[in-house]
Amino acid sequence: DVKVTQSSRYLVKRTGEKVFLECVQDMDHENMFWYRQDPGLGLRLIYFSYDVKMKEKGDIPEGYSVSREKKERFSLILESASTNQTSMYLCASGPPGHYYEQYFGPGTRLTVT
Amino acid sequence: QKEVEQNSGPLSVPEGAIASLNCTYSDRGSQSFFWYRQYSGKSPELIMFIYSNGDKEDGRFTAQLNKASQYVSLLIRDSQPSDSATYLCAVTGDKIIFGKGTRLHILP
Numbered sequence: 001d002v003k004v005t006q007s008s009r010y011l012v013k014r015t016g017e018k019v020f021l022e023c024v025q026d027m028d029h030e031n032m033f034w035y036r037q038d039p040g041l042g043l044r045l046i047y048f049s050y051d052v053k054m055k056e057k058g059d060i061p062e063g064y065s066v067s068r069e070k071k072e073r074f075s076l077i078l079e080s081a082s083t084n085q086t087s088m089y090l091c092a093s094g095p096p097g098h099y100y101e102q103y104f105g106p107g108t109r110l111t112v113t
Numbered sequence: 114q115k116e117v118e119q120n121s122g123p124l125s126v127p128e129g130a131i132a133s134l135n136c137t138y139s140d141r142g143s144q145s146f147f148w149y150r151q152y153s154g155k156s157p158e159l160i161m162f163i164y165s166n167g168d169k170e171d172g173r174f175t176a177q178l179n180k181a182s183q184y185v186s187l188l189i190r191d192s193q194p195s196d197s198a199t200y201l202c203a204v205t206g207d208k209i210i211f212g213k214g215t216r217l218h219i220l221p
Contacts, residue, residue, distance in 0.1 A: 042213035043157075043201070090156055101147060102209070104156040 003027070004093050004105035012111045019078040021108050023091030029103075030096040032074035034058075034066060036087040037107075043090070049074055050096070081112045115140040117204050119212035127220050132189040134215050136202030139183070146178055146185045147203040151214065157201055161187060192219045 007022035025032065033048040035058075045058030047066040055066050063085060067075045074093075078085055088109050092102040116139045126132040134148075145164050149157035163169045163176040163185065175188040185204075189196055199214040 040213070043211040045209070100145065100205075101159050101162055102203075103159060104149075107156045 004091060004103055006089075006091055006105040006108050008108050009106060010109050010111075012113065013078075013081050014113055015082060017078075017081050017112075019081050019110065019112075021076040021078075021089055021091075021110070023074045023076070023093075023105055024072055025074075025093035025103075025105075026072065027093065027103070028071065029093040030071070031094040031100075031102070032068065033092040033094070033102060034064075034074065034076045035090045035092065036060070037090055038087050046076065081110075083112050086110060086112045115206070115208075115210055117202055117210045117212040119200075119202055119215045121213060122216035123218045124215055125218045125220055126192050128192055128194060130192055132192045132196065132217055132219070134187040134189075134200050134202075134217065135184060136186065136204075136212055137184045138202075138204045138210070140204070140206045140210075141180075141183065143180075143183075143204045143206040145205040146176070147205075148174075148176060148185075148187045149201040149203060149211075151199045151201060153198075189217075194219045194221050 004025045034046045035043045037043050049055045049068045065077045090107045091105040094102040118137045148161040150160050151157045161176040163178045169176045173190045177186045197219045199216050201214045202212040
């Protein structure tokens with residue numbers, strides 16, 4: 001079974017703090033993704049990576065950056081957290097190519113106060 | 114703007130009946146189609162995928178794809194209360210696009 005883990009289930013941070021969300025997968029997948037999910041807006045892609053040290057912007061990259069130093073690990077960074085970044089953050093991994101399935105981690109519910 | 118549309122629901126179906134969930138998409142170049150189930154407070158879980166026109170069955174689930182009409186559907190036979198969840202349709206072409214989901218409620 002594919003296993004995707006995320007570093008925290010719940011996180012509370014203050015405005016202006018730097019926030020790190022980490023994701024690890026154990027299936028040797030090339031693709032990794034970061035989404036946020038908000039009521040009424042659905043899943044929105046923030047960043048994705050098709051290989052180590054490679055990253056591409058998704059639909060809403062503003063205010064976020066990512067790091068992929070190892071194949072199994074993909075980190076999302078909020079450089080200066082703001083209240084509008086309060087959301088559920090979901091990491092996913094999947095086999096290579098644009099057309100294949102994704103497997104999601106349990107999510108991190110981030111609250112920025 | 115490429116879009117994936119789903120009726121938000123809730124769709125209420127009696128236990129034991131067939132639940133039918135529909136999804137339409139705008140990009141004719143779309144190549145792969147996925148259904149995810151998401152329980153409240155949990156992350157999406159992949160349940161079906163289909164690449165070719167026609168039907169694909171897996172247990173109580175059947176995915177149906179009609180590329181000419183640009184829709185994909187998910188049928189759940191013998192619906193159970195544990196099927197109550199939000200079902201997300203996802204479509205990939207040059208990128209993946211998720212619909213906002215349909216809430217399904219199975220009535221005991």
